[in-house]
Amino acid sequence: MKRCSYSSSLHMKVKRRLTLLLVIFLFCIGASGCWDRVEIDERAFVLGVAIDLVPPSESHIEPIPGQVPIRDNIYDMTVEIPIVSQMAGAEGGSSEKEPNWVISSTGADITEISRTIMHRANRFLFYGHQKVLVIGEELAKEGIKPIIDFFDREPETNKRVKLIIAERDAKETLKITPKLSSAASLYIFEILEHEHRSSRLIDSNIGRALVSLRESGNALLARVRASEEEVVVGGSAIIKDWKLVGWLGEIETRAAMFVMGEVRGGIITIQDPRAEGGKISLEISSVKRIITPYVEGDDVTFNIEVLIEGDITENTGPNLTVSRETVEIAQERIGVLVKEDIKSIISKVQQEFKADFFLFSHLLAARRPHDWKRLESRWNEIFLKVKLNIDVRVRVRRFGVVR
Amino acid sequence: MVILSDIFSWMKYSYNIGFVFFIIGVGLGSIFLDANQMKSKGLTRESLVSKWIGISYIVISIFLYILVEFII
Amino acid sequence: MRALLRDNDRITPFELAVLMVIVTLEMGVTTFPRTMTEKVGTESWLIPLPGFLFSLLAVYFLVRLSKLFPGKTFVEYSQEILGSIIGKLFVIIVIAFWVSTSARILRQFADVMKVNLLFRTPIEVIIFSMLLFAAYPARYGIEPMARLAIIVAFVTIPVGLFLFAFVIPQAKFDNLLPVFAQGPLLLLKAGFLSVGSLEGIELLLVLLPFITQPRKSLKASTWALAVLWSIIFIVNGVVLAVFGEKEVMYLLRPGLTIIQTIELPTLFVERLSSVYVATWVALIFPSISMFLFLASTSLAKLFGLKEQKILIYPLTPVIFALAILPSNVLEVENIANFLEQIGVFIIGIMPLFLFLIAKIRKKGGSY
Numbered sequence: 001m002k003r004c005s006y007s008s009s010l011h012m013k014v015k016r017r018l019t020l021l022l023v024i025f026l027f028c029i030g031a032s033g034c035w036d037r038v039e040i041d042e043r044a045f046v047l048g049v050a051i052d053l054v055p056p057s058e059s060h061i062e063p064i065p066g067q068v069p070i071r072d073n074i075y076d077m078t079v080e081i082p083i084v085s086q087m088a089g090a091e092g093g094s095s096e097k098e099p100n101w102v103i104s105s106t107g108a109d110i111t112e113i114s115r116t117i118m119h120r121a122n123r124f125l126f127y128g129h130q131k132v133l134v135i136g137e138e139l140a141k142e143g144i145k146p147i148i149d150f151f152d153r154e155p156e157t158n159k160r161v162k163l164i165i166a167e168r169d170a171k172e173t174l175k176i177t178p179k180l181s182s183a184a185s186l187y188i189f190e191i192l193e194h195e196h197r198s199s200r201l202i203d204s205n206i207g208r209a210l211v212s213l214r215e216s217g218n219a220l221l222a223r224v225r226a227s228e229e230e231v232v233v234g235g236s237a238i239i240k241d242w243k244l245v246g247w248l249g250e251i252e253t254r255a256a257m258f259v260m261g262e263v264r265g266g267i268i269t270i271q272d273p274r275a276e277g278g279k280i281s282l283e284i285s286s287v288k289r290i291i292t293p294y295v296e297g298d299d300v301t302f303n304i305e306v307l308i309e310g311d312i313t314e315n316t317g318p319n320l321t322v323s324r325e326t327v328e329i330a331q332e333r334i335g336v337l338v339k340e341d342i343k344s345i346i347s348k349v350q351q352e353f354k355a356d357f358f359l360f361s362h363l364l365a366a367r368r369p370h371d372w373k374r375l376e377s378r379w380n381e382i383f384l385k386v387k388l389n390i391d392v393r394v395r396v397r398r399f400g401v402v403r
Numbered sequence: 404m405v406i407l408s409d410i411f412s413w414m415k416y417s418y419n420i421g422f423v424f425f426i427i428g429v430g431l432g433s434i435f436l437d438a439n440q441m442k443s444k445g446l447t448r449e450s451l452v453s454k455w456i457g458i459s460y461i462v463i464s465i466f467l468y469i470l471v472e473f474i475i
Numbered sequence: 476m477r478a479l480l481r482d483n484d485r486i487t488p489f490e491l492a493v494l495m496v497i498v499t500l501e502m503g504v505t506t507f508p509r510t511m512t513e514k515v516g517t518e519s520w521l522i523p524l525p526g527f528l529f530s531l532l533a534v535y536f537l538v539r540l541s542k543l544f545p546g547k548t549f550v551e552y553s554q555e556i557l558g559s560i561i562g563k564l565f566v567i568i569v570i571a572f573w574v575s576t577s578a579r580i581l582r583q584f585a586d587v588m589k590v591n592l593l594f595r596t597p598i599e600v601i602i603f604s605m606l607l608f609a610a611y612p613a614r615y616g617i618e619p620m621a622r623l624a625i626i627v628a629f630v631t632i633p634v635g636l637f638l639f640a641f642v643i644p645q646a647k648f649d650n651l652l653p654v655f656a657q658g659p660l661l662l663l664k665a666g667f668l669s670v671g672s673l674e675g676i677e678l679l680l681v682l683l684p685f686i687t688q689p690r691k692s693l694k695a696s697t698w699a700l701a702v703l704w705s706i707i708f709i710v711n712g713v714v715l716a717v718f719g720e721k722e723v724m725y726l727l728r729p730g731l732t733i734i735q736t737i738e739l740p741t742l743f744v745e746r747l748s749s750v751y752v753a754t755w756v757a758l759i760f761p762s763i764s765m766f767l768f769l770a771s772t773s774l775a776k777l778f779g780l781k782e783q784k785i786l787i788y789p790l791t792p793v794i795f796a797l798a799i800l801p802s803n804v805l806e807v808e809n810i811a812n813f814l815e816q817i818g819v820f821i822i823g824i825m826p827l828f829l830f831l832i833a834k835i836r837k838k839g840g841s842y
Contacts, residue, residue: 014435155590158735158748207736214721362719366517366652417599417799425603426792437785446781453785460789 044123048185050078050170052136077113078104078171110150127156131189136170140244159207164222165237172226199266200250202236217241218357240355255341261289270333272317281314295371312399335392426464433457488695490621495675495699497624501762502583505730508714514665520712523704525666536826541683549680550776577766578797609763646716671818
């Protein structure tokens with residue numbers, strides 16, 4: 001009995017000492033700090049990135065001995081970083097200094113440029129809050145594949161980053177100072193977020209664009225153009241085989257979005273035939289698109305049904321009142337207008353760009369897998385001859401507080 | 404032999420002093436905590452096993468460290 | 476039997492079910508959409524149907540086996556059925572599988588943590604700390620772990636599914652088509668192979684004798700399978716519907732990347748992926764504890780030790796070494812694929828095989 005208690009008290013002593021040792025050990029680990037501690041003022045939050053191609057004649061990078069000498073494409077990357085101290089001050093009144101720092105650097109790939117900027121800014125570049133990725137026209141014509149990989153691979157960037165093609169230089173779009181937003185990137189981002197207000201621009205983010213690009217190499221991306229004090233966001237850029245092949249105007253973009261079933265709002269205006277200069281405007285409130293493929297031999301037909309609902313917001317026809325006749329005219333004429341738009345965009349895509357960015361191929365593979373297997377290898381030719389039955393129906397739901 | 408050289412090259416990458424301390428810690432715990440606990444529960448065989456596990460872990464870890472650092 | 480696990484050696488059927496679900500939901504689930512789509516293309520979201528059937532069969536035979544040998548775990552009955560040498564070999568294979576599976580989970584977890592949250596912490600440190608804390612509850616028997624699993628389950632699964640609900644607006648259901656274009660045989664095969672990644676079923680090899688109401692264990696594990704496969708069904712279906720076939724096969728962990736596509740109208744939580752990764756941290760913790768417990772218990776039984784506790788910490792350096800063994804993510808994926816095939820052998824084939832041999836050689840009780 002006595003021995004037992006002696007041994008247990010010895011055991012307790014040993015145990016206590018070991019526990020103490022363990023606590024000291026863990027404390028040492030804890031006190032030495034976390035590896036990943038990064039103070040917030042050591043970080044630079046990247047809001048937007050713009051990438052351009054540097055013409056070979058203008059590149060002035062010295063070849064580094066021992067490194068890969070072939071530097072065929074040299075990129076010019078511009079990042080927009082908000083200056084946090086300025087942001088806090090700007091709340092009270094207008095500050096003299098610019099709230100953002102737009103900094104550019106050149107290099108052979110994105111990681112390299114990113115590291116160069118990191119050294120120049122003396123901050124860690126943090127891509128977790130990135131809003132836009134703008135690619136310049138010249139670079140987009142060369143192909144966007146090598147650019148996107150960095151942003152796809154980087155775990156910090158989310159898939160919501162807007163992927164935009166700029167007319168002319170991309171860096172110009174980040175250099176503007178918007179009147180009502182604190183940063184150019186935020187300004188562009190918000191315009192694209194509110195795409196449904198007009199449906200004349202396309203809200204393309206990296207996540208959705210990559211799904212389409214990996215499926216077929218084709219996609220429709222947002223288009224911007226920088227002017228003095230604002231950026232014009234409207235229309236879209238056509239990407240075929242990861243390369244920019246052309247632009248779509250605003251109405252064409254809307255028609256394309258009708259085909260893809262992504263229209264959620266916007267205004268359609270038609271002439272009122274009963275009065276000189278009379279116009280009827282319809283604000284779209286909801287759109288439903290039903291698309292069904294039919295295959296007979298090598299003939300592929302798509303039935304596209306577009307069901308539009310909307311409110312009349314302006315009516316300058318006879319007597320300024322909305323009668324049963326006005327509603328009927330509006331419904332019919334808008335249907336015809338949208339149908340013509342869709343027809344012209346599809347024939348333009350088939351004849352001019354020869355790119356299937358509506359992902360008809362994907363639809364065919366999903367709905368008609370056996371036919372798709374047969375047609376898959378010849379799809380590029382067959383797509384040019386695809387027939388369409390377009391049926392647009394419009395319903396006017398409301399027309400404001402007067403008749 | 405190829406497998407052996409693979410194992411050695413892996414050990415050169417990953418077997419460091421931290422790992423040695425980890426194994427020695429486990430060994431010490433086995434010898435002083437578990438073995439005594441088992442003894443007080445009256446399980447002599449388990450106590451013995453625990454003690455031998457501890458001793459062999461400590462010896463093997465140090466032996467391997469010397470092997471990696473100084474011999475190969 | 477009571478001498479083996481001195482205290483805390485009984486769990487209720489409900490706790491068994493929760494353990495089965497929680498142990499299966501580890502890092503491997505985030506790669507499911509990719510591996511399944513690689514096998515059968517767009518039909519991958521249908522795999523839960525045959526998968527459920529095959530896993531139910533495995534569970535049924537495991538329960539029958541445990542009825543034939545009441546109070547015995549697979550360590551004893553496989554030696555009785557297959558003979559001492561082959562039986563021991565099988566037990567050692569299973570133990571090696573558990574040890575390497577927990578190493579695999581730890582490594583995948585550490586890679587994800589390093590990529591998403593802890594960019595500069597060495598993975599050795601992530602693995603070491605996780606292993607140390609996972610080993611702690613494993614020392615105290617099955618009952619504390621069951622309680623732990625219940626807490627984890629009721630915190631993480633609702634949070635995870637809640638976050639998942641935000642993804643659903645992105646889904647395009649055309650991506651789920653075509654179905655049944657390749658015939659049912661491929662789907663059945665994929666369903667059978669997917670049983671290999673359901674580590675939760677292996678709990679039944681050891682835990683069945685410790686259930687308070689053994690008659691309810693079949694029902695409880697059926698429920699566990701149903702819950703599990705419906706979670707996998709939701710994850711697989713939504714991921715495939717959002718990304719489409721090509722992108723799913725391109726992404727390393729579609730189940731994790733999916734959370735970055737969430738488009739919330741307001742920007743109040745910019746980085747939901749951190750929250751999501753954090754729920755995975757909580758989910759893998761019970762899995763590793765449980766595999767440590769299973770491996771140490773089986774080892775103790777194999778060598779006739781009366782206490783599994785003393786083997787837990789001595790197992791940790793082995794797991795640690797295995798976890799830091801692969802040099803990159805690709806190797807980890809290869810090892811994971813190999814382990815999945817071993818898993819198919821252990822839970823897809825062996826229960827039926829053992830049961831048939833037991834019937835032919837007339838071993839066990841007269842149930």
